[in-house]
Amino acid sequence: xxxxxxxxxxxxxxxxxxxxxxxxxxxxxxxxxxxxxxxxxxxxxxxxxxxxxxxxxxxxxxxxxxxxxxxxxxxxxxxxxxxxxxxxxxxxxxxxxxxxxxxxxxxxxxxxxxxxxxxxxxxxxxxxxxxxxxxxxxxx
Numbered sequence: 001x002x003x004x005x006x007x008x009x010x011x012x013x014x015x016x017x018x019x020x021x022x023x024x025x026x027x028x029x030x031x032x033x034x035x036x037x038x039x040x041x042x043x044x045x046x047x048x049x050x051x052x053x054x055x056x057x058x059x060x061x062x063x064x065x066x067x068x069x070x071x072x073x074x075x076x077x078x079x080x081x082x083x084x085x086x087x088x089x090x091x092x093x094x095x096x097x098x099x100x101x102x103x104x105x106x107x108x109x110x111x112x113x114x115x116x117x118x119x120x121x122x123x124x125x126x127x128x129x130x131x132x133x134x135x136x137x138x139x140x
Contacts, residue, residue, distance in 0.1 A: 079131035
């Protein structure tokens with residue numbers, strides 16, 4: 001084979017050029033795919049950071065709410081309860097069980113709670129905001 005002929009030189013040049021162009025196309029495609037993956041990973045990291053901050057804010061708000069609600073005395077979750085250590089205007093101690101007091105939850109509903117309820121050991125659900133029986137008449 002004679003490599004000095006112009007047609008042979010151009011044929012070899014064309015084959016090398018095609019191989020070079022295919023290699024460059026493959027490298028470009030691979031580089032673009034990697035760039036897209038990097039951009040997607042960056043977007044995912046940003047979303048994860050936003051979620052983390054939102055959860056932190058929710059946890060802070062919920063922690064304050066849980067702290068405030070856990071500070072309530074248990075008798076506030078009854079529609080009416082017996083008052084402890086009451087005195088008359090002449091400073092006489094009133095016997096326990098003589099006076100009942102409505103729950104503060106009966107009239108003052110906090111903005112963050114729709115309804116308070118209790119579930120006892122038998123599964124009965126009660127609420128200081130929805131008294132029943134004679135207590136309902138007294139509340140009305």
